[in-house]
Amino acid sequence: LSATVDVAELIARHREGGGWAHLARALTAVENAPPWEVVPASGPPTHVVGVTGPPGAGKSTLTGRLIEGYGDAGARIAVLAVDPSSPLTGGAVLGDRIRMEESAQGREGVYVRSLASRGSAGAVAGATRNAVRLLEACEDFDVIVIETVGAGQTEISVASLADTVLFVTVPGLGDGVQADKAGIIEVADMLVVNKADRPGAAQTARDLRVAVGRAVPVLQTAALDGQGVDVLREALDARWTELSADGRLPELRAAREASEAAVVAEAWVRRCAERARDVTEEPAGDMRATVQRILREAAETWRTT
Ligand SMILES: Nc1nc2c(ncn2[C@@H]2O[C@H](COP(=O)(O)OP(=O)(O)OP(=O)(O)O)[C@@H](O)[C@H]2O)c(=O)[nH]1
Numbered sequence: 001l002s003a004t005v006d007v008a009e010l011i012a013r014h015r016e017g018g019g020w021a022h023l024a025r026a027l028t029a030v031e032n033a034p035p036w037e038v039v040p041a042s043g044p045p046t047h048v049v050g051v052t053g054p055p056g057a058g059k060s061t062l063t064g065r066l067i068e069g070y071g072d073a074g075a076r077i078a079v080l081a082v083d084p085s086s087p088l089t090g091g092a093v094l095g096d097r098i099r100m101e102e103s104a105q106g107r108e109g110v111y112v113r114s115l116a117s118r119g120s121a122g123a124v125a126g127a128t129r130n131a132v133r134l135l136e137a138c139e140d141f142d143v144i145v146i147e148t149v150g151a152g153q154t155e156i157s158v159a160s161l162a163d164t165v166l167f168v169t170v171p172g173l174g175d176g177v178q179a180d181k182a183g184i185i186e187v188a189d190m191l192v193v194n195k196a197d198r199p200g201a202a203q204t205a206r207d208l209r210v211a212v213g214r215a216v217p218v219l220q221t222a223a224l225d226g227q228g229v230d231v232l233r234e235a236l237d238a239r240w241t242e243l244s245a246d247g248r249l250p251e252l253r254a255a256r257e258a259s260e261a262a263v264v265a266e267a268w269v270r271r272c273a274e275r276a277r278d279v280t281e282e283p284a285g286d287m288r289a290t291v292q293r294i295l296r297e298a299a300e301t302w303r304t305t
């Protein structure tokens with residue numbers, strides 16, 4: 001990263017021990033960096049779980065339970081709560097963080113952090129990807145959870161960073177899912193009907209199975225009292241063991257890298273478009289010359305980074 005902060009150095013210092021301060025600084029650096037600054041992948045792969053779904057489905061409560069479950073099992077877990085800063089979800093993250101920090105309280109090897117990313121889907125996904133890379137580089141975690149709220153393309157871009165995409169919904173939302181054919185459901189690896197203490201959970205689970213139309217585990221949880229969370233954790237671990245054993249992981253990660261390239265490209269194009277807009281505000285701004293200059297600049301940057 002070309003920022004004033006030496007991320008590699010911070011990670012090295014984190015690994016020497018001494019709390020979370022170095023990691024926190026490194027994460028702040030990537031949070032503020034443009035998405036085309038790519039933290040290189042390093043260290044052995046860590047299971048990255050993307051938790052997503054409609055607002056209020058119980059993602060944070062469920063993640064809190066996972067923190068407790070993994071913590072009790074002696075596993076180390078990092079959680080990134082991604083706030084796409086849309087008007088719809090603004091402010092959600094603070095409450096999330098409080099809920100999850102309650103679960104994390106007093107537990108060693110648990111790191112919870114919110115990532116307040118601004119901008120396009122590409123920008124948010126870029127910052128999240130870099131944060132995940134940092135956490136992986138720490139070699140300090142067994143699981144990395146990314147929680148993101150249902151928010152269209154941003155949700156999909158962020159979830160696609162995960163090795164396992166967990167879609168959380170609630171009883172009664174089975175029909176809405178059917179309309180989501182080209183959406184998040186398409187990339188989900190596991191579905192959870194949370195709030196199973198409410199009526200209709202089994203029916204929603206059946207509707208989901210039909211709507212998805214492929215072999216994807218559909219689980220039921222009641223995160224508030226912790227029911228079903230152990231089964232979920234076992235399913236997550238089983239998937240990770242399988243991915244690691246059957247050779248699919250490198251394939252999956254390669255696909256993830258390809259979508260990263262798209263994220264970086266998207267961020268670049270947007271930046272160029274913004275610049276073009278600025279310049280045309282000048283008197284008699286010459287659009288064609290501007291575009292040519294931007295493309296030349298982009299090409300030079302691509303060549304050198
Ligand atoms: N009845 C019931 N309520 C639940 C359950 N899990 C979560 N809740 C409640 O649902 C509300 C939303 O929970 P959150 O965990 O904040 O949901 P979220 O999906 O993280 O919400 P956003 O991040 O705002 O999208 C809270 O009031 C929880 O206490 C459950 O299993 N049963």
Ligand SMILES: [Mg+2]
Nearest residue numbers: 059060096147
């Ligand atoms: Mg939440």
